[in-house]
Amino acid sequence: MNNLEIKFLGIPSIKLNGTEIHLPFAKAECIIYILAYEKNIMRNKMCSFLWGDVKEEVAKKSLRNAVYTIRRNLYDNIVISPKRSLLQIDDDCDLFTDIREIEKFTINEKTEENDINNYISLYTGEFLECIENKLSLEFEEWLVVLRNKYRKLFVENLKEIISLLMKKNEYSLCEKCCIKLIEIEEFEEAGYRNLMLIYSKQGKYSEAINTYNKLDKTLRENLSVNPSVETRKMFDDILKMHTAIKVVKKKADFYGRKKEIQILKNNFMKFLSNKDFSSYIAYGEAGVGKTRLLEEVTENLYKDFILIKVSCYDVESEFMFKLWDKIFENLTYLIKSININIPSDIIDYVQQAFPTLNIETSDFALDTNIKRNYLFMENYICDMFSIISKREKIIFVIDDLQWADKSSLELLCKVISSNRYKIMFVASCRSENVSSVEKFYMNLCPYKNVSKLELNRFSKLETKEFIQLIMPEVESDSELIYDESEGNPLFITEMMNSLKQGMNEKKITDKMAFLINSRILNLSEGARKLLTICSMFYEAFDIKILSKVTGIKSIELMDLIEELLLKNILKEEKYTDSSYMLIFTHQKIREYIYNNVSNSKRMVLHEIIGEYYESRLNNNKNDRLFHPNLIFHFTRSDNKYKVFKYEMKGMQVILDVSHEIFPIVDDKKTAGVFEYYTDEKVLEEKFEKLKEMYEDLKSQSDEEIYELGLIYLHLYGRFHKDIGNPLKGLEAIRNMIDLSLKKKYYLYAFEGYLQLIQYAINTNELDLMSDTIENAEKVANIASDRAKFGLLLRYKGYLNVLEGKYEDGEKYILQAIDLFNSLADRGKYILNLVAASFYLGESRRLQKKYSKAISFYYKAYELCDDDEDFPALALIFSKIGYTKFELGIYDEAQFYLLKSLKSYNKTIFAWGRAEVYYCLALIYDKKNLKDKSRNYIELAILYSNKYCNNGLNKKSNQFFESIK
Numbered sequence: 001m002n003n004l005e006i007k008f009l010g011i012p013s014i015k016l017n018g019t020e021i022h023l024p025f026a027k028a029e030c031i032i033y034i035l036a037y038e039k040n041i042m043r044n045k046m047c048s049f050l051w052g053d054v055k056e057e058v059a060k061k062s063l064r065n066a067v068y069t070i071r072r073n074l075y076d077n078i079v080i081s082p083k084r085s086l087l088q089i090d091d092d093c094d095l096f097t098d099i100r101e102i103e104k105f106t107i108n109e110k111t112e113e114n115d116i117n118n119y120i121s122l123y124t125g126e127f128l129e130c131i132e133n134k135l136s137l138e139f140e141e142w143l144v145v146l147r148n149k150y151r152k153l154f155v156e157n158l159k160e161i162i163s164l165l166m167k168k169n170e171y172s173l174c175e176k177c178c179i180k181l182i183e184i185e186e187f188e189e190a191g192y193r194n195l196m197l198i199y200s201k202q203g204k205y206s207e208a209i210n211t212y213n214k215l216d217k218t219l220r221e222n223l224s225v226n227p228s229v230e231t232r233k234m235f236d237d238i239l240k241m242h243t244a245i246k247v248v249k250k251k252a253d254f255y256g257r258k259k260e261i262q263i264l265k266n267n268f269m270k271f272l273s274n275k276d277f278s279s280y281i282a283y284g285e286a287g288v289g290k291t292r293l294l295e296e297v298t299e300n301l302y303k304d305f306i307l308i309k310v311s312c313y314d315v316e317s318e319f320m321f322k323l324w325d326k327i328f329e330n331l332t333y334l335i336k337s338i339n340i341n342i343p344s345d346i347i348d349y350v351q352q353a354f355p356t357l358n359i360e361t362s363d364f365a366l367d368t369n370i371k372r373n374y375l376f377m378e379n380y381i382c383d384m385f386s387i388i389s390k391r392e393k394i395i396f397v398i399d400d401l402q403w404a405d406k407s408s409l410e411l412l413c414k415v416i417s418s419n420r421y422k423i424m425f426v427a428s429c430r431s432e433n434v435s436s437v438e439k440f441y442m443n444l445c446p447y448k449n450v451s452k453l454e455l456n457r458f459s460k461l462e463t464k465e466f467i468q469l470i471m472p473e474v475e476s477d478s479e480l481i482y483d484e485s486e487g488n489p490l491f492i493t494e495m496m497n498s499l500k501q502g503m504n505e506k507k508i509t510d511k512m513a514f515l516i517n518s519r520i521l522n523l524s525e526g527a528r529k530l531l532t533i534c535s536m537f538y539e540a541f542d543i544k545i546l547s548k549v550t551g552i553k554s555i556e557l558m559d560l561i562e563e564l565l566l567k568n569i570l571k572e573e574k575y576t577d578s579s580y581m582l583i584f585t586h587q588k589i590r591e592y593i594y595n596n597v598s599n600s601k602r603m604v605l606h607e608i609i610g611e612y613y614e615s616r617l618n619n620n621k622n623d624r625l626f627h628p629n630l631i632f633h634f635t636r637s638d639n640k641y642k643v644f645k646y647e648m649k650g651m652q653v654i655l656d657v658s659h660e661i662f663p664i665v666d667d668k669k670t671a672g673v674f675e676y677y678t679d680e681k682v683l684e685e686k687f688e689k690l691k692e693m694y695e696d697l698k699s700q701s702d703e704e705i706y707e708l709g710l711i712y713l714h715l716y717g718r719f720h721k722d723i724g725n726p727l728k729g730l731e732a733i734r735n736m737i738d739l740s741l742k743k744k745y746y747l748y749a750f751e752g753y754l755q756l757i758q759y760a761i762n763t764n765e766l767d768l769m770s771d772t773i774e775n776a777e778k779v780a781n782i783a784s785d786r787a788k789f790g791l792l793l794r795y796k797g798y799l800n801v802l803e804g805k806y807e808d809g810e811k812y813i814l815q816a817i818d819l820f821n822s823l824a825d826r827g828k829y830i831l832n833l834v835a836a837s838f839y840l841g842e843s844r845r846l847q848k849k850y851s852k853a854i855s856f857y858y859k860a861y862e863l864c865d866d867d868e869d870f871p872a873l874a875l876i877f878s879k880i881g882y883t884k885f886e887l888g889i890y891d892e893a894q895f896y897l898l899k900s901l902k903s904y905n906k907t908i909f910a911w912g913r914a915e916v917y918y919c920l921a922l923i924y925d926k927k928n929l930k931d932k933s934r935n936y937i938e939l940a941i942l943y944s945n946k947y948c949n950n951g952l953n954k955k956s957n958q959f960f961e962s963i964k
Helices: 026-038 043-051 056-073 098-104 113-122 137-167 171-184 189-201 205-223 229-252 258-272 290-298 322-338 344-353 377-391 406-418 435-447 460-470 472-485 489-500 511-520 525-534 543-550 554-566 587-595 599-615 621-636 640-655 680-697 703-723 726-742 746-763 766-783 786-802 806-822 826-846 850-863 871-886 890-904 913-926 930-946 950-963
Strands: 003-007 013-016 019-021 040-042 086-089 094-097 279-284 306-311 394-399 423-430 450-454 570-574 580-584
Touching (some): 003 026, 026 043, 026 056, 026 086, 026 094, 040 043, 043 056, 043 086, 094 098, 098 113, 098 137, 113 137, 171 189, 189 229, 205 580, 258 279, 258 290, 258 423, 258 450, 279 435, 322 377, 344 377, 406 423, 406 435, 435 450, 460 472, 511 587, 525 554, 543 580, 580 587, 599 621, 621 640, 640 680, 703 726, 726 746, 746 786, 786 826, 806 826, 850 871, 871 913, 890 913
Parallel strands (some): 003 094, 279 423, 279 450, 306 394
Antiparallel strands (some): 003 013, 040 086, 570 580
């Protein structure tokens, strides 16, 4: 007798006598499944099921061929025909199916665990899950009916099993059943409620909360509804129990610091009562208890204010505004919860730089007069906090402030000082290597509302009292603990745990290794392996990424995480979206585990994690948030190409669109945001680092590396040209052009030509400008890009103006204006229209038609829409000032020249600055302000030397000699 085993649920399969059979086409398999379920079926119905869209004769022939194929691949009589019109499975065949097992299953008090496990394993998916359900409408209806039937039957049985197991308090098995129920019916709340109840009865409150969050997210994203009242009530009860336990636990294991707590709490009360208060920075060594102090004083703080809690990490210190990414992520949730209306222009501007601020704009904007005051990004952010603080007072709580980057600290200082009566902060900071924090502190000192708080190690008496409170069973070893820990609370805690486990050695040579190793000594093998992977993350991480990296099933992963939480190696941190992240209880533990992983294993793990973050990139502004993680992990996996790639992308974000003084922009607001905070020396150091990477990679023949090299040379050349190293910059630009043309990367060649043209304009090298425009035209012809032709028309016009061919020059410039105005995305080229108006002004100025020149300059200024974060404004103001000087209107000339310098100070771009200094020197000389005049002429000489302006340099030196 033959044994035929049919699996209907999930991915279907056919086994004959224990061997899996694969038929050569799907419809032959369908015949077996239909016959196995129906027992017998009329031929015409089978044809209708599988070949309903073809003629009857063709369908019958196809059915005969399929039956023949089945018999050839299984055995002759597997499909028989007792009547000519009927088909059925061989009567002598012993048929077994998984759905029959589901149909005959019953549950009672005597049902054993193995029976339940076997039953759960039966349902691996829908009835004939992978079978195409569009063979015919009749077959589709047959499938739908049976899928619903067996899903419903399995779920009903599963609910009975869960009910029985709950009564018997068999939580482990019941948990498996609930998870299975949720897998099948993801919108069925009963499964989630039972799972929450199971977790809470076992004291696994974090798991219960995560289960509710998963349900809430599933319902909102898929059905746009909230969990039911019954489910929300259960969640609230669990939350209260969880909070109560956490408070009791924290109170039980916190000792001392009474003076510091009283100081901080008194200040909170003063702040909230509108009395004189002081913000505090708590200093101390690693492990002394700074973080626990912040947790303690903010745990049950009166909540009639906005509390923003963030942590900084060492590897973030080189990434600009990482602290503010986190602040705005917190603020998003808080603003939504208190419903504060903030003008749309502020929200839009801030979101361009900080996409973690994820709130919709309001329906109103600032009036024009107020808007004119916003010159930099900081003004928008300061004013945003001013608006918020009028409704609610704000307290920043920042852990490990020493790892905050320089730009973040500068911005934090400005936000606090501009709203100093409505904003308070408490921060922790290590005692060593805190020069940046010291500068931050000194900058706030003039406002007289910031103080220091020193946290010292415990004394011998305090150590003993701490041990009596936390672990009295090891009190007899308090002397040993104090000697080895030297009063550091973290070391004391670790030593207590070690001694409790029976490790009574008197001498410990490697203190930190001993303390941490004793904590992880009794972990399960699975938890140890998971801990190794956790150590690859320098900051908080979520369960989702652990699941992706480890491939461990969710329930097993949760058990391992629970083990690490109970051992106090990891802890949970709640984020503003109510999700939970995991983090090491102390970074020293992470460092110890990380350093004990082999180099090869570390590299592999970092590569996997880096690829995970890479998969989350969306090619939009939010990608900037992933760059630090990508660089961190790919650096440690020694993936030099990807490190170079994302360092380059980060540099592109910083330099943004400043490849020339009148750039093409997708959004004008973002053009100068990062440049204001970027130290020229810091950028130079970054480029040197990139240069080393490029030299290391450029020998490889990979096409992507070749293209990245072009981007690097463009950025490097542009940067050095703009800051006054033209020879170094032009060498890189020319190299980039040659390499671009070699591999027909015409876009990059064109960008390089633009840089040469700009250089030629600023150094008045008209032959170079003419030759470069001609070369650029050849590339533009190949690309057939109208916008590029517009750019070249503008430059060709300006070249003619500089050569004294004013009529021809203006003709070309007007043609460029018409072309740009005709483009569908005209907004991108608005600064080219600014440039065109500026060049028309230059033409009239050089013809000494000063009034007309000024009108064109003003028109260029108006097109900038009052946005003074562009290098273009510096140039426009300088020419207005220079023209006013020619007209003898010295006060107005001085006003515009100083306004020009103010704009120059907001950017790394400095071409044209020497002329401004020279003209101001002349004005102050005429006003008999000799010292000022001398200062400015010295700056004119300095910058004309730096930017290769020989003509101006000569005039400046002559004037300098005359006023000595």
